[in-house]
Amino acid sequence: MSRLPQVVAVSASAVSFTAVCAACADRDSAEGYSGSTFAGRLDPDLDGGTFLCRRGHPIRVERVAGSASAEVAA
Numbered sequence: 135m136s137r138l139p140q141v142v143a144v145s146a147s148a149v150s151f152t153a154v155c156a157a158c159a160d161r162d163s164a165e166g167y168s169g170s171t172f173a174g175r176l177d178p179d180l181d182g183g184t185f186l187c188r189r190g191h192p193i194r195v196e197r198v199a200g201s202a203s204a205e206v207a208a
Contacts, residue, residue: 140193150175151195155187 158170
């Protein structure tokens with residue numbers, strides 16, 4: 135079963151973030167758990183990167199250019 139890639143947008147000034155892994159959230163809700171969040175750090179000189187959640191699902195994190203008040207989206 136193929137899933138769409140997960141992309142999380144962070145503000146231009148963000149250095150650290152906490153996000154929800156959609157694949158884990160689906161699995162957790164089906165099994166009655168709630169451990170689908172993960173945290174990471176994106177250095178200021180990087181525009182994006184790929185992170186792995188605790189279960190190894192890849193999540194692309196990208197900076198929203200020019201908007202310091204951008205909301206985190208999954």
